Amino acid sequence: MKKFTIKTTDKDTLQRWFYLMTLGRAIDNKAPAYLLQSLGWSYHAPYAGHDGIQLAMGEVFVKGEDFMFPYYRDMLAVLAAGMTAEEIILNGISKATDVAGGGRHMSNHFAKPEWNIENVSSATGSHDLHAVGVARAMVYYKHKGVAYTSHGEASTSEGYVYEAINGASTEQLPVIFVIQDNGYGISVPKHEQTANRKVADNFVGFKNLKIIHCNGKDVFDSMNAMTAAREYAISTSNPVIVQANCVRMGSHSNSDKQTLYRDEDELAYVKEADPLLKFRRMLLRYKRFTEEELKQIEADAKKELSQANKKAIAAPDPDPSTIFDFVTPEPYHPQKYVDGTHNETGEPKNLVTAINETLKAEFRLNPNTFLWGQDIANKEKGGVFNVSKGMQPEFGEGRVFNAPIAEDYIMGTANGMSRFRKDIRIVVEGAEFADYFWPAIDQYVECTHEYWRTNGQFSPNITVRLAAGGYIGGGLYHSQNLEGALTTLPGARIVYPSFADDAAGLLRTSLRSEGFTLFFEPKALYNAVESSTVVPDDFEVPFGKARIRRDGSDITIITYGNTTHLCLDAAERLAKDGNYSIEVIDLRSLIPLDKETIAESVKKTGKVLVVHEDKVFSGFGAEIAASIGTELYRYLDAPVQRVGSTFTPVGFNPILEKAILPNTDRIYAAAKELLEF
Incomplete structure (x- = not known):
């Protein structure tokens, strides 16, 4: 490996380095002026003092081969990687032509997705997981390249940084974790963050992991370190x-x-340790440049900054009418089963079989489909509920594999792997029980706003499967519901089937669509007779299309998941006991929501009962009730009523669970009272 020194590095290279360092520092110094002039750059994290390592990161980055996940201080890194001064300023002042995201993301978050310089989160360190995911794809597809991820030393205290380094060493992936140690996490000194003076020493016990220390203030030491790191990552x-x-x-x-x-x-x-001034003095001391030559380079950099500034200031601001663009990508639209219904006959299949067979069919159709999660790929075993049974033997360990017990890692690496190519589709079991998904919520949030944040340049093509709900005697962490919380976050499609055919159809549509889908599976119905149906081959269900399970004219019951069957039972009893005509709408899809079907039913019946398994207080039914009350109030003959769980956790003892979760009797009583209003 070539070693860089002041004496052996050619003059053209030294000139380029000095120019980049000078231009970067000029932009860094000018950034606060934009805020003072009310032009933007309201968040600016100066990089001065990190010059050597950032220059090296950008210089070693190979466009077309590597992926870079820079953090908010990496201005010089992206400049050295090829971004222009104008592009950096456009991001800083949040212009519509900002290549990172059109002004949608925070200033000082530099990116160029077209070059695989990725748009990353403000949650520093979370992008380590994305780098590991894309490196996994590099290995699978035999792609020559590395993934760089960068942040300060304080970020290593984050759990997802540990998960990323652990996962990369376990899977043996070409990831370079650049830790830029400046001694502080905002105002918190390093000794209050970790016991080791050098935070990389926290990871010395990891097998397959190489640790390189360098002087990040020194250009040559940093270049040698980064060059060695890339060569090692690729070769091993x-x-x-x-x-x-x-x-x-x-x-x-x-x-x-x-x-x-x-x-x-x-x-x-720290002022005396200025890397730019040290490099300048070195160029003069070793007579590689004259003072006049350096002044000319500085003048050229100043000129470029001036021209870039003028162009950026004149660039258009974001158009407020575009705020609804790129919330979710356009989904796949079913071709044969346009409305997601069928009249086919045959042998019924239970819900777990329908999901399993659909996964296998779609994996055969698209060889770039992958599945991982906890305990889901041990030969014939397919998780606690055997949903993925037989997947690994058929499709191999490269496509179906177990993940560590680290929900953040499961989600974050899915986000990263889906960046490698657009035809990749990823299915993850986000947790063996939906209740355990909470540690992954930060990565769930990342997935929901990637498409919007990048101005439509990237959307994670991920389907997250979660076994949800109660009625199994599971208690805490085995019987709770999440949709009331997760539907508040724009950017995810959220579906919740009640029958086997709908589960198959929605899963197929998800796997053929671009974008992020949360797929709730009511685990109490996995093997239930009442959820078993005929499942046509290649059955499809569109997003945002409800299904009327029972026609009626006296009252509308809106439901989904486990309670769909309870509502149908209550409707049958009401019909027998009082000759009432009950309409039952199975939503199937929560986001997007089929407001058209709801409106038509409300106009017909004038009375609405919303039923779901989740808590009544702040549950998803509150949004449905509010929407009906706001948009359809003139058609109502009575206030919208709701039935759901009590405002408590779901208890373990069956007596407690029965008292908490909704049942047929409570639905019957609420509907009858509303009918008699």
């Missing part, structure tokens, strides 16, 4: 940590005041 398909010792010359950001926690001696020291 193993991860590397590059810990770069840096200094933070300015405050953490423009909302921070470092004089409140750093004394004058320390501030004087």
